[in-house]
Amino acid sequence: MIILNKDHILNIIKKKSENQLITFNKYKVLFILDLIGLCSDVVESVDLQFDTAVTEGNLNCSIVVNPADIFYTVLMLTSTNIFGECNLIAITCTDNLVQDKFVKDLDKRFTLTYIFLDVKNNSRLNINVNFSEGYMIQSITSLFKSANWLEREIFDLFGIFFAGHKDLRRILTDYGFQGNPLKKDFPLTGYLELRYDEYKKYVGYKNIDLMQEFRVFNTESPWEKLEIVSFTL
């Protein structure tokens, strides 16, 4: 990584706010976020491995931010135009419960990924946040209206609460549904099934008999791995 001093970066921000014609630099976002102390880790390796189509001027990278800082990070991105015209593409969540067998530290139970698209520079930025179960993450609905349903979806499927969301209801599951279906400890079949009762003459929910406890299978294949050639940038 290139090392710049603080004054230099502050100058960049000043210039950026004055005129928006500064060419986009891959490291600019990261440095500015780093400077403000928001970005805790840059997932460079993931970016380098996964992106074979990076062309010049494009930023396709993912960063890790502290869960407490997510609102300010997004606010910085949108208000200072560091990241150009910011468009929230998606918010998605991953349940890390069985990522490596079982996760030992449940501080990183969930990973929330905010995917941003900058239409002007044709670049994408993923912001990852790791946090434990029951952590209240701050909602960004005041910045992006599209975050409204996305956060409701995550609340519904993962049971994550968003502080400051005005209308946090279930969105995709049935009325009266219990549990969070995309959590890894939720069985694929669910706990209930819809059935027609011949004697009572009505359609209703019945419990499913789950034959065994929740288990994690190791599906990693001992077969020879694929040789990866094209990951060099």
Next chain:
Amino acid sequence: MLKFKEVKNFLLNFGPQHPAAHGVLRLILETDGEVIKKADSHIGLLHRGTEKLLENKIYTQGLPYFDRLDYVSMMAQELTFSMSIEKVLGITIPKRALHLRVVFLELTRILNHLLALTTHALDVGAMTPFLWAFEEREKLMEFYERVSGARLHANFIRPGGLAWDCNSSLLYDIFNWLNNFETHIFELENVLIHNRIFKQRLVNIGVMSAFKAFNWGYTGVMLRSTGIKWDLRKTGFLNDLYKDFLVKIPIGLRGDCYDRFLMRIQEMYESCFIIRNALELLPEGNVMSTNSKIIVPPRRNMRMDMEALIHHFKLCSEGYDIFKGQSYFALEAPKGEFGVFLATSNSNKPYRCYIRALVFFIYKV
């Protein structure tokens, strides 16, 4: 003496059994007279848990689910999933397969736009274009059937290329169909474009500004109608797919329904142009990558070659592993940006597969 009486707004339930809601959408409307003041939409009636199912299937088995997400733009979704796997694994695709992918992606776009335009026209009062368009759609689905055996859920585009090659008579028929189809679009356009009733019901309806469109997460035609030049076919994400063809993208001015109608018509013309181009430049060769660790070998090799037989067995029983990481890949589907977020964990199944549904973003508004 005047008496004031408090007037309450009327709450009305719309759907899910209403014919315009198709059994999948329910709205709780708050009405003041005939004006809707507020709408609360319940969209979960068709949620099928695809993302959960994908976590329990190997990558090849997961592919057919993508056909079933939106059954009017099937191949676009298959292509996104396939390409996201290809990007992660770094497989290169033969040129012929790329061209045929473009052909079928654009056919899918036409298939989708025909439905979108004419059912819209049906909803505002024009029956005839609907009947015309469905005749053309039938022909398109015949092409689907001839290439994959299924009218809708094709499962034709696989990670690494295509399931099999198209024969030349099919390509010839597509080429011939294009010539006729352009006159059909022209007829459709002629009926609607200057129609007074149609214009009354579309012009300046559903106006969306560029700023709002960004804030609501719009993509595709909806975003372009507000005057923003953004199409994933033009940008770096799909460079290898579309760089050979001259893609012209119509852009709207006012951001209303009429603009979007005109843009969709124009996009169909453009799609015809791209298909014709792709067919004319179609190279000879293979349609499947030859990487035997991912792609099932051809059947004739399996009879002769022990290694091919083992590969076939391993790929069909346990699939291939993808190392740990996360990636997002998006493609310009007919309705906008269709994206797949893959989180993988050294196993043969996606650890988490998030599917960016387009209508999820558009319905909100």
